[in-house]
Amino acid sequence: MNFNPLIEISNLDFSYGVKTTLENINFEIAVGKNLGIVGESGSGKSTLLKLILGILSPTSGSIRFNGSPLDLPNKDFERQFRQNVQVVFQDPYSSLDPRQRIDHLVSEPLRSLGLDRADGRDSKKARFLWREERAVEALESVGLSPDHLERYPREFSGGQRQRIAIARAIVSKPALLLADEPVSALDVTTRVLIIELLTELQETLGLTIAMVSHDLSLVATLASQTIVLEQGKIVESGATKEVLGNPAHPYTRKLLAALPRLHS
Ligand code: ADP
Numbered sequence: 001m002n003f004n005p006l007i008e009i010s011n012l013d014f015s016y017g018v019k020t021t022l023e024n025i026n027f028e029i030a031v032g033k034n035l036g037i038v039g040e041s042g043s044g045k046s047t048l049l050k051l052i053l054g055i056l057s058p059t060s061g062s063i064r065f066n067g068s069p070l071d072l073p074n075k076d077f078e079r080q081f082r083q084n085v086q087v088v089f090q091d092p093y094s095s096l097d098p099r100q101r102i103d104h105l106v107s108e109p110l111r112s113l114g115l116d117r118a119d120g121r122d123s124k125k126a127r128f129l130w131r132e133e134r135a136v137e138a139l140e141s142v143g144l145s146p147d148h149l150e151r152y153p154r155e156f157s158g159g160q161r162q163r164i165a166i167a168r169a170i171v172s173k174p175a176l177l178l179a180d181e182p183v184s185a186l187d188v189t190t191r192v193l194i195i196e197l198l199t200e201l202q203e204t205l206g207l208t209i210a211m212v213s214h215d216l217s218l219v220a221t222l223a224s225q226t227i228v229l230e231q232g233k234i235v236e237s238g239a240t241k242e243v244l245g246n247p248a249h250p251y252t253r254k255l256l257a258a259l260p261r262l263h264s
């Protein structure tokens with residue numbers, strides 16, 4: 001399928017109550033152009049991702065996936081969207097159900113989207129084998145051994161759990177991966193490894209990644225495009241090199257100043 005742009009957001013406003021949380025948001029996510037969404041805590045980054053995921057609905061304005069509005073009441077469209085837009089959250093400890101084995105956790109999207117119910121896989125056994133095969137493939141893509149399939153989340157470190165969460169997010173072969181502070185809960189060394197993994201997956205799987213982060217150095221590594229959110233408004237956007245290398249807005253300069261590593 002040829003999606004370009006994957007996501008198109010036009011004149012979006014959103015509020016949880018009386019106070020406006022996001023105001024006049026306009027941007028798109030194009031195939032192959034990783035996007036970084038940066039801003040201070042409370043600026044509306046997670047809310048924006050939830051809107052793109054369809055967990056929340058805009059108060060006004062629109063979000064389109066592959067040219068169609070997200071609220072389109074059409075089961076095929078919904079399935080296509082959910083197969084193609086997957087998410088990884090910050091905390092790999094709470095995002096993986098501790099009672100489930102890794103094979104079950106990683107292959108879950110295949111079951112819930114009914115992707116395993118194709119022609120030729122009419123028996124339970126055939127569907128199970130196919131899901132296991134896809135789970136192995138996904139685990140290998142994130143650098144984990146298939147030996148882990150029968151284990152439980154508690155047996156893994158934070159970095160490994162985040163790899164498992166990423167495996168689950170790519171098992172349906174999505175076009176877009178949304179990541180909300182995917183490495184904030186991890187130690188510094190592990191952060192770098194996970195960002196390297198995401199960069200590698202972008203190349204090997206043709207994945208586009210939109211990552212929310214307050215760590216500008218990680219965004220600079222991963223994303224070719226960056227938008228800067230201040231109190232629910234986009235104050236700056238464009239090529240990451242420009243936005244972070246030559247910031248036009250005082251708020252972006254303030255974010256950069258809080259991060260001495262980038263200047264060294
Ligand atoms: P960020 O991810 O950038 O830290 P959020 O999107 O979580 O920001 O929050 C943006 C604003 O919306 C904050 O002021 C926050 O308090 C508010 N907010 C977030 N979630 C809710 C909610 N479920 N109900 C009401 N207000 C919320």
Ligand code: MG
Nearest residue numbers: 045046047180
């Ligand atoms: Mg957040």
